[in-house]
Amino acid sequence: MKKAIVTGITGQDAAYLAELLLSKDYEVYGTYRRTSSTNFWRIEDLGIEEHPNLHLLEYDLVDLSSAFRIISDIKPDEVYNLAAQSFVGVSFSQPIATAQITGVGAMNLLEAIRTINPKIKFYQASTSEMFGKVRAIPQSEETPFHPRSPYGVAKVFAHWATLNYQESYDLFASSGILFNHESPLRGKEFVTRKITDSVAKISLGMLDVIELGNLDAKRDWGYAKDYVEGMYRILQAENPDVFVLATGRTETVRDFVEMAFKAIGVDMEWQGKDENEIGLDKDTSKTLVKVNPKFYRPAEVELLIGDPTKAKNILGWEAKTSLEELCEMMVKSDIEKNKNGKSY
Ligand code: NDP
Ligand code: GDR
Numbered sequence: 001m002k003k004a005i006v007t008g009i010t011g012q013d014a015a016y017l018a019e020l021l022l023s024k025d026y027e028v029y030g031t032y033r034r035t036s037s038t039n040f041w042r043i044e045d046l047g048i049e050e051h052p053n054l055h056l057l058e059y060d061l062v063d064l065s066s067a068f069r070i071i072s073d074i075k076p077d078e079v080y081n082l083a084a085q086s087f088v089g090v091s092f093s094q095p096i097a098t099a100q101i102t103g104v105g106a107m108n109l110l111e112a113i114r115t116i117n118p119k120i121k122f123y124q125a126s127t128s129e130m131f132g133k134v135r136a137i138p139q140s141e142e143t144p145f146h147p148r149s150p151y152g153v154a155k156v157f158a159h160w161a162t163l164n165y166q167e168s169y170d171l172f173a174s175s176g177i178l179f180n181h182e183s184p185l186r187g188k189e190f191v192t193r194k195i196t197d198s199v200a201k202i203s204l205g206m207l208d209v210i211e212l213g214n215l216d217a218k219r220d221w222g223y224a225k226d227y228v229e230g231m232y233r234i235l236q237a238e239n240p241d242v243f244v245l246a247t248g249r250t251e252t253v254r255d256f257v258e259m260a261f262k263a264i265g266v267d268m269e270w271q272g273k274d275e276n277e278i279g280l281d282k283d284t285s286k287t288l289v290k291v292n293p294k295f296y297r298p299a300e301v302e303l304l305i306g307d308p309t310k311a312k313n314i315l316g317w318e319a320k321t322s323l324e325e326l327c328e329m330m331v332k333s334d335i336e337k338n339k340n341g342k343s344y
Helices: 012-023 041-045 064-074 088-093 095-116 150-169 191-203 224-236 253-262 309-315 323-339
Strands: 003-007 027-032 054-058 078-081 121-127 173-178 210-212 242-245 268-271 278-281 287-291
Touching (some): 003 064, 012 027, 012 041, 027 064, 064 095, 078 095, 088 095, 095 121, 095 150, 191 210, 191 253, 191 323, 210 253, 224 242, 224 309, 242 309, 253 268, 253 323
Parallel strands (some): 003 027, 003 078, 027 054, 078 121, 121 173
Antiparallel strands (some): 278 287
């Protein structure tokens, strides 16, 4: 039975990846950090929290000694480093913590692996945020990086650390450059889930208006469950490498809002510009969306669209779920969660 450590088990991707690895008969060690109230709702939602092959381990990414301990105690075949301070907005207010967790945290694990057993395979959760300022459309493995946030900067460090350890110590250390991927398990601080949860609340009469930041930002959004399959395939490939996982389609935040309202049968129209822009119900003229500059970022990533050709050719991986299907799935799930008073 193969053993995998998946860091960040309380997060979206680790929950789906753990589910996938369990279905492939792995022994999965999911790591969480100690907080005053632990939060396992995602693995509970997936019904895997009591799976006999899922073990929960306390681990903080910034603690090098713990990295050595978990690698030597568990003796894993594969390590998927999915834990991070992953919210771009917060990285502007907590840049140093983000650098330590999201950047140095990855190197702690690499150090432990190369010292204890360089045969352990390592996956680093890299991100399209490393591309930042648009240098090419679409963005591929060859596109230069220009991060636009402390989060992006920290992820570039972790990405290059992964490649450096691969080249220097011959580790099977790979990096997946994943574009935005969402799901009903997405955190509510991220824009898609904020929108679908708010639309659900509006449809249930629990909220009047959604306040958002930059409506013009364009993202390449896919379904998280499709993407964890790609992570798994990256570590089963013949050689360690870098792969972009994306859908190849980009839409604005405004488009996603329209799609989410469509899922509850509401057609929208837009009036005004920039911070005065509002979104209205076409039939009733009721205001549904307002812009609040408090959600703007000091530097924005305007346009992301990925080129997943390499992943398709080498891994046989493709995003399967359309944005419309994903958005509808999230709105429906949020309506159910809000109805049951269980809106995490
Ligand atoms: P989430 O924010 O849902 O999960 C992040 C996880 O990291 C949580 O379990 C969190 O724990 C944990 N964590 C945070 N700080 C620490 C720490 N100091 N020590 C240990 N664990 C910590 O992220 P996603 O699941 O969406 O993303 C997974 C990874 O992929 C992240 O690294 C993210 O940056 C990256 N990524 C995500 C993309 C996406 O679109 N989702 C796209 C590209 C990359 P807690 O619950 O306690 O906060
Ligand atoms: P992102 O995701 O920064 O791409 O990082 P997020 O959903 O936070 O923002 C996407 C875009 O929407 C704009 N936006 C808003 N964002 C939030 N959160 N809240 C708002 O109210 C709002 N209004 C507009 C943002 O400005 C941005 O342009 C995610 C994270 O999962 C990262 O960890 C990951 O690396 C990248 O995706 C790929």
